[in-house]
Amino acid sequence: MSKAATFQDPMFQDEDKAREALEAVRWPDGPICPHCGNSDQNKIAKVEGKKHSHRPGLYYCNECKGQFTVTVGSVFDRSKVPLTKWWMAAHMMNSGKNGVSAHEIHRALNVTYKTAWFMMHRLREAMVDATPSPMGSNGGNVQADEAYHLNTSPRAKGYIKGQSKRKRAQILALVDEDTGSVRTFHVKGYLTAATIQDILFQNVMRKATLVTDESNLYTEMGREFSDHQTMKHTAMEYVNAMGFTTNNVENFFGVFKRGMRGTYTFCGEQHLQCYLTEFQFRYNNRSGLGISDGERTAIALKGIEGKRLTYRSTH
Numbered sequence: 001m002s003k004a005a006t007f008q009d010p011m012f013q014d015e016d017k018a019r020e021a022l023e024a025v026r027w028p029d030g031p032i033c034p035h036c037g038n039s040d041q042n043k044i045a046k047v048e049g050k051k052h053s054h055r056p057g058l059y060y061c062n063e064c065k066g067q068f069t070v071t072v073g074s075v076f077d078r079s080k081v082p083l084t085k086w087w088m089a090a091h092m093m094n095s096g097k098n099g100v101s102a103h104e105i106h107r108a109l110n111v112t113y114k115t116a117w118f119m120m121h122r123l124r125e126a127m128v129d130a131t132p133s134p135m136g137s138n139g140g141n142v143q144a145d146e147a148y149h150l151n152t153s154p155r156a157k158g159y160i161k162g163q164s165k166r167k168r169a170q171i172l173a174l175v176d177e178d179t180g181s182v183r184t185f186h187v188k189g190y191l192t193a194a195t196i197q198d199i200l201f202q203n204v205m206r207k208a209t210l211v212t213d214e215s216n217l218y219t220e221m222g223r224e225f226s227d228h229q230t231m232k233h234t235a236m237e238y239v240n241a242m243g244f245t246t247n248n249v250e251n252f253f254g255v256f257k258r259g260m261r262g263t264y265t266f267c268g269e270q271h272l273q274c275y276l277t278e279f280q281f282r283y284n285n286r287s288g289l290g291i292s293d294g295e296r297t298a299i300a301l302k303g304i305e306g307k308r309l310t311y312r313s314t315h
């Protein structure tokens with residue numbers, strides 16, 4: 001279905017339909033009070049009246065005597081942007097593997113560039129997996145690889161000949177072959193064996209098989225896992241004699257780098273983890289796993305719960 005046909009859906013055109021769609025995603029079993037956590041539907045009432053003097057979609061909790069809507073206690077809290085535009089922005093971000101630029105959101109939704117940029121960062125915050133499960137829990141293979149971003153070209157603003165590697169942002173990615181999911185980390189400072197070890201021990205089960213290239217960074221820690229398989233990339237070996245490969249994690253880096261260069265062009269290092277989270281989310285909910293663009297968008301918006309992102313620190 002084309003983008004124009006998709007945006008004819010009522011939730012992209014009608015504010016009431018957009019709110020109802022968000023309520024169905026956030027509260028599939030009925031409203032839950034974000035103030036006290038009350039989920040008893042007998043103690044939650046929708047505020048209705050012929051005069052419509054209240055804001056649309058308002059609920060009242062008899063448990064804590066508080067009022068709330070579907071946006072309260074979420075990344076949409078206190079946003080003046082209509083929900084129809086939030087749905088459109090979320091769908092545009094999740095309908096292509098390379099993402100969408102804030103300038104395109106700004107032009108398509110008729111909002112300022114500043115608003116579009118901030119909307120995208122709120123949506124990236126919603127994509128964060130707050131409770132990730134251990135990788136390799138079934139004793140399967142977990143691929144690990146590192147990559148560099150920013151200042152990798154002699155034309156880059158911060159490039160210094162002979163010191164380019166030291167100035168680049170360090171990224172580590174892990175791919176669980178059993179689940180097909182990826183997990184990414186922006187490592188601040190220099191990437192060392194100790195840093196990688198901490199990340200691996202916190203995210204990968206010891207009974208898993210670690211699959212890497214021949215880098216010395218993994219030699220010692222590889223002994224801590226059930227098995228450690230390597231590929232000699234310097235000898236043009238991409239699948240070893242046992243059939244192990246790191247192609248999955250390298251494919252993810254390929255998609256990430258193409259998106260960053262072709263769609264976003266540039267991002268400051270302080271925002272790099274946010275962009276990694278975005279690409280990680282789309283990869284973990286890709287069409288190859290049977291997830292459609294609409295389903296991916298709904299999954300992303302399920303993550304709005306309990307998160308806030310503001311221009312200034314909250315008090």
